[in-house]
Amino acid sequence: MFVETRKTVTGREYWDSKNKKVIVVPHGQKPDFEVVDNPKSMKYNEDGLNPGVAIVDETIPNLDEMDAEQLFAYAKENNIEVPGNMKKADTIRDHIKEEQANAIEG
Structure with a gap:
């Protein structure tokens, strides 16, 4: 799964969740992979929460x-x-x- 993480001067950066690395696509080129528009989909699977991802409730005061x-x-x-x-x-x-x-x- 690939998710766009940011735009830079050189192009767009995508996070490759399978290989755990950043892929840079230069300006003017299109990625040769499918990009997921909703980053929350990285936290969830069909069964509910992905156990590999920690969800932090920032509303709980310290x-x-x-x-x-x-x-x-x-x-x-x-x-x-x-x-x-x-x-x-x-x-x-x-x-x-x-x-x-x-x-x-x-």
């Missing part, structure tokens, strides 16, 4: 980068009750992670 105020706001948005005696970011973060793990298990 709790380790949040301060206490941000953690309180995150907990409130996600209906996680934080006891009033928790003030330190590390303690709040651990509590949120524990509540999320319990929700997944439960």
Whole structure:
């Protein structure tokens, strides 16, 4: 499968997913292979997800980068009750992670 990855001064570059290399087609020439227009097709096959491709959900925030105020706001948005005696970011973060793990298990 070949997918166009970018246009350069010298021509167009295509990713050859079978041979795992870039093919350059100079300007004025047409590729001698079939080009797939939808790059998402590289991530999926007929059975669903291709196990060789990792899908990353960038909407999940990194709790380790949040301060206490941000953690309180995150907990409130996600209906996680934080006891009033928790003030330190590390303690709040651990509590949120524990509540999320319990929700997944439960």
